[in-house]
Amino acid sequence: MVVNIHVSTPDSTLSTQITIDFPTNPDTINTQPVLYCQSNCSKNGFCVTNNATCSCFSKWTGSECSLPIQSISSIDPCTSSGGQVIIHGWFGDVHEDPSITIGNLPCSSPQFTSDTIVCQLGGGDGTKDVVITQNGVQVVFKNRFQYLNYNYPCLNDCTSPLHGTCNTTIGSCICKDSWTGFDCSLKSSNDTNGNNIPGSNSTVDTDTGETSISNENTNYLVGLIELVEIDVNGNEAKRTDLQSNWNATVKNSIYKFSKSYENLFNIVYTVEQIKEQLKEYTYAGIKLSIPKGGIKISVNITNYQYQSSLNTLQLRFLSTVKESDLNDCNNEESKSTTNIDPNLTLNYISIKKNKRIFSGRFINRIESDGRATFMSSEIVSSNSTSVIVGLNLPFCKTCYIDPDFSVLVSPDFKACNKSREKWIIPVAVVVPCVGVALIIIIIVLLYKNYKYSIKEKLDFKLRVFNKE
Structure with missing residues (x-):
């Protein structure tokens, strides 16, 4: 059979001729009924017509795509005496029999919208799990809530009252003259007691993004190594290498690295060299400072395509000491120490070699989708010369992290007489x-x-x- 088709447009008329051959035996025609999904997959997915099943969009699940895959991007916590809690994320539009549990306490009178939950929580302290139940589905978010505490201890109690005092609001030391470091135990390069304290310098590799901080003959390296997606059971779902092929720009001692991964997500990595003097800054509502010779790092991850909204990300940093020539009177073996505690505002790592101490500070805060929220850190691996730290990020469209690093001099440092x-x-x-x-x-x-x-x-x- 020949079918003539004419298509007219305001400008012209198109004509074509199609020949259709039908089988001479009708019994040989293969007919298959078209199947339809109930409720049109709640408009949250599309129907696979050959078996009448729904294929749900990323935020939905269930046979009819009617159940939201819940996620938490940030939490506004209450103090240790209890109070209002606001949870930000994605919770869908239908909320049947909703309840919230934080730690072992119910968060009472919950009010749900598609992107927030407001409830009242009793007093407590420390870091807790969050359990959200609605529509017959229970979801557990591990270590996502932390009570606000305005009386944090400082690292090593700032060593001595002669060295510094503790700002208990955030658990940060305020060092006196001639002392510096996160616990005020290290000599300052501005020492006025006649001690010849060497300063530190940094260089940045524009291909790898790796930064070297050197103090005389002792060199330390720090940089991003990988981004790991972790599922709800704590297993790796995906790993992305971050150690090469950056697009770099440099302006006024600020190195900006960026790249896009197969259009799946974008990452911007910034390294600022602190050259002239101590730098003060504010991150996630916390005021901090970095000594001269240190580096301030920031990482911004946007539009990461999670395999599941229950998954989270872990951003990993490598810090290591580079072998150097003999350092005369200050020679010593390298040694690494860590002070990682999710219940503290500030976490630290350090690597000591030749009376120089490399220190990294990680704040347990992240700006997730524009809101400051709790973030935990953990040691992935460590030995005497290197430490890999993992920063556990929430489910977020935009994740912004801001650690810093420095190399300072130990109090038992000796100014070797080079003229000798x-x-x-x-x-x-x-x-x-x-x-x-x-x-x-x-x-x-x-x-x-x-x-x-x-x-x-x-x-x-x-x-x-x-x-x-």
Whole structure:
């Protein structure tokens, strides 16, 4: 059978001719009924017509795509005495039999919208799980809530009252003159007591994004290594390498690295060198400072395509000491220490070598979709020369993180006298030579003074011997 088709437009008429061949035997025609999904997949997915099943969009699940896949992007917590809690995220439009539990306490009188939950929580402290139940589905978010605490301890209690005082609001030390470091235990390069304290310098690799912080012959390296997506059971769902192929721009000691991963997400990584003097800044509502010679890092991740809205991200940093030449009077083996506690505002790592201490500070806050919220850190691996830290990010469209690093000098640092190296070998050679010369001169003088008396004694002994 031939079918003529004419299509008219305001400008022209198109014509075509199609030939359709039908089988001579009707029994050979393969007919398959078209199946339809109930409720049109709630308009939250599309129907697979050959088996009448729904394929749901990313935020939905269930046989009819009617159940939201819930996620939490940030939480406005209450203080340790209890109070109102606001949870931001995605919770859908239908809320049957909703309830919230934080830790072991119910968060009472919950009010749900598609993107917020408001409820009242009793007093407590520390970090807690959040459990959301609605529409017959229960979801557990591990370690996502932390009570506000305005009396945080400082690292090592700032070493001594003579070194510094503790700002208990955030658990940060305020160091006195001649002292610096996160616990005020390290000598400042501005030491006024006559000590020659070397300062630190940094260089940035524009390909890898890796930063080297050096203090005389001791070098430390820090940089991003990977971004890992982790599922609800704590298993790796996806891993992305972050160690190469950055697009870099440099302006006024600020290095900006960026790249897009297969249009799945974008990441911007910034390194600021603190060259002139101590820098003060505010991040997630917390005021902090970085000493001269340190670096301030920020990472912004946008539009990451999660495999599930229950998954989270872990951003990993590598910090390591680079082997160097012998460092005279300050030689020592490297040693790493960590102070990671989810219940503290500030977490630290350090690597010590040759009386220099590399320190990294990680704030347990992240700006998630424009709101400051709790974030935990953990040690992925460590040894005497390196530490890998994982920052656990929530489910977010925009994640902004802001750690910092510095290299400072230990209080038992010795200012090696480099000029001594120039004269130690000549002196070692000259002193023995002068000594030998002095001995020879003394022998000669003694011989001259006493040679006649010695000669007379010898002559007398010979005469006596001859008489006998």
